[in-house]
Amino acid sequence: MSDNSNNDFRREASGASDHDIQVVHGRMLANQEEPKEGYSLMPLFMLGFVSTMIFLVAIYFIHNRAGLSEGLGLATQIQDKRFNPDKHMPDDTVVAIDPIAVGQRLYAQVCVACHQVNGMGIPGAFPPLAAVDYVTGDEDRLINILIHGLQGPMEVNGVQYNGLMPAFGPSGTYNWSDEQISYVLTYIRQEWGNEASEITVERVAEVRAATADRTTMLTAADL
Amino acid sequence: MDPDSSLPQSPDSRPEWAEIDASIKVPVLFFVYAAAAWLVTATVLGFIASVQLVQPAFLADCAWTTHGRIVPLARNALIYGWGFNAAFAVLIWISARLCRAPAPQWGITLVGALFWNIGVKLGLIGIMIGQSTGHFLMEMPGYAAAVLFVSYGIIGASVAIIYSRRREGNLFVSQWYGLAALFWFPWVFTIGQAALVFGSIRGTGQAITAVWYGHNIYALFLAPIALGAIYYLLPKRLGRPIAGYNWAALGFWSFALFATFGGLAYLAGSPVPGWVQALGVSSNFMMLVPLVVIGYNFLGTMLGGTPAGGSGPALRFIKFGAIAFLVAGLMIKVFSVPQIYVTTQLTFVNEAMNQMHWYAFVSMSFIGAIYFIVPRLATHAWPSGALITAHFWSSVAGVVIVVASLVLAGIAQGGAINDVEAYPLFADISAHYSGYLVGAALGFLTLLVGQLAFLVNILMAIYQACFGGRVTDPTPLFPQPPVLEVNS
CATH class of the missing domain: 1.10.760.10 (Cytochrome c-like domain)
Structure with a gap:
């Protein structure tokens, strides 16, 4: 197989060895607590971003949790052998029909x-x-x-x-x-x-x- | 503490690479071949299905080729045929290389691989003769699922053995995703199959389980392995470490926590308890956290400087997959907004999102990894560069055409369904969007061209690997990579 201009395309060279990838990234994790030169905004941004997401999504979920409390209550009752839907379901479920x-x-x-x-x-x-x-x-x-x-x-x-x-x-x-x-x-x-x-x-x-x-x-x- | 102080000297020696690659060569090349053959099959089936949406009479006279069977056939061939075979190839190779451990018994892995593919064939024949179970991505009859489960056990065990014999002290982010997916899949598979195929839970639980399963085959198996492939190949190809690597753990854990419930959002507006729908939509929005972290890792690494080692197909496909992952994540948020899903819910937009996840992100990433892996295992360069170029451009064009056509078709369809005055008859609605579906069919045809090129190239590469002579020293082919430095 002779070299031609196409060859690099057909056999891509590695930019790093597997061991180097492991060692360098391992070192990045090990060094993350040490203060670096220059101040990074990333930790502050991430903290704010994650907190905001949890806050907003929690509000959404609480407002749309229809049936969760009742469902959990009913689920515990349905497991109970003495539970009888005719007797124990609330009576106000019958509403006027249009x-x-x-x-x-x-x-x-x-x-x-x-x-x-x-x-x-x-x-x-x-x-x-x-x-x-x-x-x-x-x-x-x-x-x-x-x-x-x-x-x-x-x-x-x-x-x-x-x-x-x-x-x-x-x-x-x-x-x-x-x-x-x-x-x-x-x-x-x-x-x-x-x-x-x-x-x-x-x-x-x-x-x-x-x-x-x-x-x-x-x-x-x-x- | 310096992590490499306890390791043996010169751990990147040639003999070690050659030993690892030789120990996994046969099963991985088999997985790659099977995957590519299934990919062509799935795209042919997908093309037939999309033609039938425009010309309902096409192949409709034979029960085996009616639309109701072609669609699950295409889907199952794509996921269990192409997706899983490619995922196994990538998972085994990345695990062995990053653990720096040769696989002990490749013959056993190969048996697992053969039975996996027999299982998929059994399942597809089952669907073809009308034994489909009717649950999304669980259409295969129970006996085929049992074969798949046992063969997954064999394949999964051989990956686990690689980890148990690892000689590398560190655990890179690709390995987190790979190991997690290795154990997530049997969990998802057994719950889904036990609840719906072998047993039968009743009521709303059925719909909830089906949606959870269908989403998690993607979110808890294919997606993590594709993410692992991108995390591995970006530094490997570009010669720079992952940007913001110390955030990768936040990305992984938030992905693990929220990805699994995202599928429940498909049930928005359907008769399941409100909190189930809210859980799905909430999880989809919480997925912004891993999306931002992973996006920072990927984009930061890609844009961090000039790449080492020039351009190449692996890098191109991997970059496309990484960007598609981010775009798909943002598209999900857009289509989760109530004012928008009022139009797009239950339309072709859902199918567009499936293609975005399965094809634009997962498949393109797997293809990139395969372009990197095969020459190393075969110890020969790819036989044809022209076929690679054809594959890349037809894939890019095909994916864009398919996704764009389906999104436009879905918007037209949803708008027409909600407008009774202008579109009183069902036939009016389908006439309104069928033009876009012609586009989708053409997109599948474009994809098919590239995939045939891919398959031919793989067959030639395997032929070279078998009969092209064994290369004992691949150094001239793959020169020693430069030393990786931490970015300042």
């Missing part, structure tokens, strides 16, 4: 995939929910669609659709409660410019009981 907020969350988890965030659906594939009589009109018909699902050709606001709306009652995979169905229907009936009445849990329960013997999905003819 049907619109819960309905919005349910909608965002499931319905949004087809009917979209803006409630406009996708023309030709999924019908819209905004400004549609099926949504804002007859309550029982709307509850029925949600409990049993809907399939086959139908026309919504002059556009033809041929799709499948899954059942949210006991025959479908979702099997939502009366509460969940009422919340999500109440939500879609007042969103995107819709201004229809609230659908109560009791109304859903009545429709569910009245149509309990239905085993197939609805079609446009049933509406």
Whole structure:
């Protein structure tokens, strides 16, 4: 292998031996307490910097430690064989439910995939929910669609659709409660410019009981 | 007390170097070869995954090559294939050289190396046929993890034996990081695997453990070894001691204390207890302490004067890795600010940060170390300088393109998701950022060019090492380095 200008690049020389690296750095650590010539600002800066960081981060952590004290308390109780969550959890955990907020969350988890965030659906594939009589009109018909699902050709606001709306009652995979169905229907009936009445849990329960013997999905003819 | 007063005379003799290098030559060269082959594999997979984000139909007809399997395949090949093999090579070499102790039984290390790579292959096949566990960086099925654990035990034990036989009285900062990583990894690995793959803890504990594990494979194994490589190669190449070395201990201990919890910040805004998220964000900000100390050490050493021994690939890659470590640390702080993560959380910015940590910092540092190690073990210069140059520039360009494209894609994606009025449909959002993903795919292609050059160069170097004749006196190749002086 002859020497050429490229050679240094292909075999980099060491600038120091391993032993020298060990000895010199060992000496630097051993000598750090001795006063040096000239005054170094580094120790002062480091002390101030580290203290400031600990101070600021501690304030942040204390303000955002949500659940730490309670969690530690509960953790010790859960290890206790006598701990019964029904008996020992605080009673004030039950709070009033806002049907619109819960309905919005349910909608965002499931319905949004087809009917979209803006409630406009996708023309030709999924019908819209905004400004549609099926949504804002007859309550029982709307509850029925949600409990049993809907399939086959139908026309919504002059556009033809041929799709499948899954059942949210006991025959479908979702099997939502009366509460969940009422919340999500109440939500879609007042969103995107819709201004229809609230659908109560009791109304859903009545429709569910009245149509309990239905085993197939609805079609446009049933509406 | 003078630390070297008790040491034997002329401890840097040629025969000692030659003895140490010969004792680790076979396993380390095998690790280097395996690492480079995995790197090419991982980049090909990463390229396919990024093409699929733009063209979803690409290779989507076969279950084995669908996006959901290619992404974990690319990630696991990069981390356990490339990252760990390269880390083992660097760790063994630095340990043996700085302990000035030859490894006793290289055959056993080689067995561990072979089984590690069999374990990775088993794991990737497991993911390919659909047995993925679904936890980030723990996708490999349990049987592959068991093989990895046993082979790590063999490799780790042979590194520990090197330390037990050390002839050097001092312990340099690279050895602190290396030794710590050696024992941190089995701890992280057993907890993660026991909690999620072999057992199954319930509830929020699952998400917390998964994030802690995924972050610590980087923060408690790959990152410390890469930092150790930089700490070693800067003085070794530049011929000057580490600037502000007496602060390095503060950097090490603050890194050890805070790096492990940083991953919990990925859970910010998700349904885990508030204090867990606060712990993650707090740790990320406390990481400013090691970042400042290590940055002072690295930059101070790099900018301290003219380098000895000219330029070279090891120095270039190591400098890039050192600066990438600092930039990645600052990027994490920026993306932890609540007003910013409202947009960037759960977008491609997370993937950009992964590439920043894994590629720009860890991989570039390992590559630099490999460029320094291989000619010494092979006792031959690198076969091709042109391939090295190609590798360096394509790596720099590729890393910058990939990270920049993913950050821009993430910002576009996050902005579009938060703006329902302008982007009502999911398809609108993906159309909005897909242009940047074309950039990421091109970046992977750029990386691939350089990595192929790297692999070819390594194969030629190993061929030379095996058949190029044994060099008994490497002095003409690597002249005696000058004496290291303490900077005034």
